[in-house]
Amino acid sequence: MSWRGGLLVACGVGAALIGGAGVASADSSGTGSSPKDSAHSVAHSRPASHRAVKKPARLGTMRSTPPMLSARREPGSGLAGPAPRPPVQPPGTDPVAAVTRWFDDLHYYLTGAPETHPTPADTTATVYGDIGKWMLERDGSLADWPSPAYPFKTLYQPINVIVVDRTSTTATESAQKINAAMAAAGFPAQQIHSTGYQGLIDGVLYGQQPAGPQEAFSNAHWLLINDHGRLFGPSPDAADSGFVWTASFSREQPGLSNLNPTHIYVSFDKARDAVRAGLVGSGAIDLGLVALDNKLSGRTITTGDHDGYAVVISVS
Structure with a gap:
């Protein structure tokens, strides 16, 4: 009976060892393992620290993600699309340009669509040459x-x-003659007037006469109502000997514009007629009128009371 008891004890210990190895194998390999696999795992099992270590991938198969971009998958596709771009920041707004644009918009709202404005190259063909229609800035x-x-x-x-x-x-002789003729007509060169203007004759820009600083031909002091203007030339006469001058004359009076002291426009035609009367009265010859087609009357552009004609005077 004693050998039978020892045999039963040995069998019980062996069963316990086999059962424990099976549980350990199930924990490490997951479900679906066969008893044969479990027994094999018992015979060749490794410590947990060795099982957790994974072999590094070869360098040729490694792929890295750029540090600044994160991949996102496009809806409905298995591919990763590019990362979204950062929003574009609008440029800074110039406050002066914004205010100017606001006033332009208000101007167009009150007056309608902008009209075609004249250009510095506008001329009219006459017997005295191609005469520019407008006085020009410096x-x-x-x-x-x-x-x-x-x-x-x-x-x-x-x-x-x-x-x-x-x-x-x-040209020098002609300039001297013009200065003398204007003084004799009651329009000497006087100061406190804007200068640096130009006129176009036969495609050439001519500076103003008188040529002194802040001077214009005027028939009264600048603090009073006065007719004043500038002559531009001399251009060689295309049809005859001598020279041709053009001029822009206007009547002004002292006043305020936007609370600033200034000269206020009164008339172009009255000043033109005053110059003709003064020159003819001092011995010049009235050659009549020539149409320059430079009258403007629109919603946003004007030439005041100007009728589109220039008087023509011959000095000797």
Whole structure:
């Protein structure tokens, strides 16, 4: 009986060992393992620290993700699309440009769509040459005159006088003759007037006469109502000997514009007629009128009371 008891004890210990190895194999390999596999795992099982270590991939198969981009998958596809771009920041707004645009919009709202404005190259063909229609600024742009009488319009300054000098043989002689003729007509050169204007004759830009600083030909002090203007030339007479001058004259009076002291526009035609009367009264010859087609009357552009004609005067 003693050998039977020892045999039973040995069998019980062996069964316990086999059962424990099976549980350990099930924990490490997951479900679906066969008893044969479990027994094999018992015979060759490794410590947990060795089982957790994975072999590193070969360098040729490794792929890295750029550090600054994160992949996102496109809906409905198995591929990763590009990362979204950062939003574009709008450029800074220029406050001066914004205010200017606001006033332009208000201007167009009150007056309608913008009209076609004249250009510095506008000319009219005459027997005295191709006469520019407008007085021009120092930089060659159109000269205009802000006026309270036309708060939503640009007042352009037209050429309204042509002076012909048939006897001078040089530009210097002609300039001296013009200065003397204007003084004799009651329009000497006087200061406190804007200067640097130009006129176009036969495609050539000519500076103003008188040429002194802040000077214009005027028949009264600048603090009073006065007729004033500038002559441009001399251009060689295309049809005869001598030279041709053009001029822009206007009547002004002291006043306020936007609370600033200034000269206020009164008339172009009255100043033109005053110059003709003064020159003819001092011995010059009236050659009549020539149409320059430079009258403007629109929603946003004007030449005031100008009728589109220039008087032509011959000095000797």
